[in-house]
Amino acid sequence: MEKLVDDTSTLLSGKVKVFLDGNWVGVCGDSVSFVAALRRKRRRKEVPHQVEIKRDEQHREVRIFSDAGRILRPLLVVENLGKIKASKGGDYSFQSLLDKGVIEFIGTEEEEDCRTAWGINYLFMENEAKAPVKYTHCELDMSFLLGLSAAIIPFANHDHARRVLYQSEKHSQQAMGFNTTNPNIRVDTNTHQLYYPQRPLFRTMVSDCLGKPGYPLGHNGIVPRAEYFNGQCAIVAVNVHLGYNQEDSLVMNRASLERGMFRSEHIRSYKADVDNKEAVGKKPKFEDSVNFGKVQSKIGRVDSLDDDGFPFIGANLQNGDIVVGRCAESGADHSIKLKHTERGMVQKVVLSANDEGKNFAVVSLRQVRTPCLGDKFSSMHGQKGVLGFLESQENFPFTIQGIVPDIVVNPHAFPSRQTPGQLLEAALGKGIACGGLQKYATPFSTLSVDAVTDQLHRAGFSRWGSERVYNGRTGEMIHSLVFMGPTFYQRLTHMSEDKVKFRNTGPVHPLTRQPVADRKRFGGIKFGEMERDCLIAHGAAANLHERLFTLSDSSQMHICRKCNNIANVIQRAVPGGRKIRGPYCRFCESVEEIVRVNVPYGAKLLAQELFSMGITMKFETELG
């Protein structure tokens, strides 16, 4: 490479430009040998591992990147694979392989220059001269083309791609687990923690790579890692259950839930800041300075508050209670009140200040929730469902060993979704739980179905994972066999308790006098146009009238029958010196033919607004 010189005399034609982190630093004549030399240096550690070298033949450029924030992934270097054998002392750690140049990091642009074999066996095809391509690199494992959340799905290659995407993009995000190791010193606005997270029975190549390095492989090849997954292993039966698991709902075993399955803790934090007395800059007005403290509040109960305005640890706060007592010097109340759906026990109170020196306090409320009807669950195969019924243990079908399912899913969830991976997971899980040694369910290098069924057979179970069960209600043997096995299930953050919406009477919008819409404000559920069409189609006119008028914004106003204008209620003087209040038509200057009519307040509002613009609305009335 020649350095770029700042003159016009040097001839650049026919040369290849060299960029370092986007800056043109030089030119070179033969880019192929230049790039090859540079990459060799990188493999010999003369250039850092993380440098990316891209040769762009079309643009006649060589781009070198060394900046932060690029995605790199490790690949085996085919020409250096022989060096593995030469390694003495059996040091096969990732770092030592990287140092020897057996593995190298490839960036997104450099990847385009590589010819990567998907697995080692493709390289052997090359030796037998079957393969049309000459590979430069090789994947460490076939499942490494997936990201973390997809590569821990067992038998992902047996599932429909869309289901794998549902799990890896959505459900893995929403699943509850043990998300942090320092929950006691954190103040997140909303966190969920599963009581008893478990590691799945199966393993994948990527799940083995999870966690801190340095944990040795324990006995029986079980890795003693601190990392837990965000779910639990449940015994899942594929069966119908009294019709309570139709349309993607699940039936769960009440006894299992009472024993702690899928129980979770929910912490919600309320933050409040105050004006700082010693704050730098402009001095706040004495009157408006807000401070923490307990004052008798008009907006909510303050029984659980200490004098400093914070509730004591362990206080049980219900909706409508004050979480943080705050008041201004003037006596104005600035307290924070719990919304009507919120409640909990006080977990902690934190007093602190931010970087600008503003004091704030955080009160965390804790809630323990056992799964209840309407909570959402999902397996690792994009098979989400809501809890439809909690059945007692004795009513479930039981196997000869006395095993009762924790979850019953409907068989209709499988044919159209095309997720046999879940069934394979259950079959494999059953074999592992019974002491089978075939534990890997890595995508693309999964066990054959025969291996799974043989393992089950050795464990003393029916090959295809189905079992003879007895009806829990009658004790009779059920004619068909039921597929049953341990499956990894996740509890998702969507819970019915956070979503219930109901009201009979409640707040109305001040302008339209119609019920408000928001759940937080105890609002109603909109009865929209399509619902209206539905009632019209049924001919349920009285019902419709009630929905849209009586229970919404029913109102009354006065009409003058002589001029068909609105007659307002005013105070006017009558002969005799008295003043009376009542409807009076200002157009006709009379009270003679004024009638009172029922109208929606919305209509009345429109009439009034138009009137203020100088447009009058005429109302023709007749006796109803």
Add this chain to the structure above:
Amino acid sequence: MEGASYQRFPTVKIRELKDDYCKFELHSTDASLANALRRVMIAEVPTVAIDLVEIEVNSSVLNDEFIAHRLGLIPLTSDRAMSMRFSRDCDACDGDGQCEFCSVEFHLRAKCINDQTLDVTSKDLYSSDHTVVPVDFSDSGSGIENSEQRGIIIVKLRRGQELRLRAIARKGIGKDHAKWSPAATVTFMYEPEIHINEDMMDTLSLEEKQGWVDSSPTKVFDIDAASQQVVVVDPEAYAYDDEVIKKAEAMGKPGLVEIYAKEDSFIFTVESTGAIKASQLVLNAIDILKQKLDAVRLSEDTVEADEQFGELGAHMRGG
């Protein structure tokens, strides 16, 4: 059918009896009774379990509810449970669960003072009544490791953390909460009756016989080494999984074996949580089943019985 007696005389044959495990046969009765017994054992035999926890100090990593839930699940020895009162209908204390007839008080005090993690276990629970204590598995077998002799772990404490609480245990049944269920496993199976079609079996080669025998996941059949005949070694190992029948069909020999379930004999397996002995669990279940039937019989002659039970009421008077 007038005067026909439906009375049966069920017999029980005990096969195996250990403290927490029991296997017995139940003969000459039907599935309704066997299943009623199973259901009562799971859901209606009373035990004692911690129901109310007052936490004085808890600076452990687990929150109060978590610890309370774990305490509730600890099995307590409940031999007295049948004679105890439910606290909801205890006259002595107006059902507030504070008297000796319906409740047992526990205390727990633990504090970690050194750098070693302290395991708070069920052995740290001190009971006010020596008949109701957390179950102890340490003496039940010799091969149990040392770590399991320390009881059931409730929580682990680090230096400076403390747990102090008072807990009240009450009588209850598994129907109300699973913590009161004394049964770990209760299951039964119909006794199988296996008939091998010997003529058809003789047409098979030894290899085919072996293949057929191996098709059963459990060891039900074997080949007699001397006569090279297929024999049934353990009919009860058969789990009604139809594997051998399917295999016979696949071999082109349908009807090679016929397996029936005897409708009137059952093999029960009962495992207890340790709260009461497995044998006592069965006896208590029978008692409770009797009590339930007595409640039906009490209203036998009344007119209400006809309204309540319809034909069943008339039937009961007749038989």
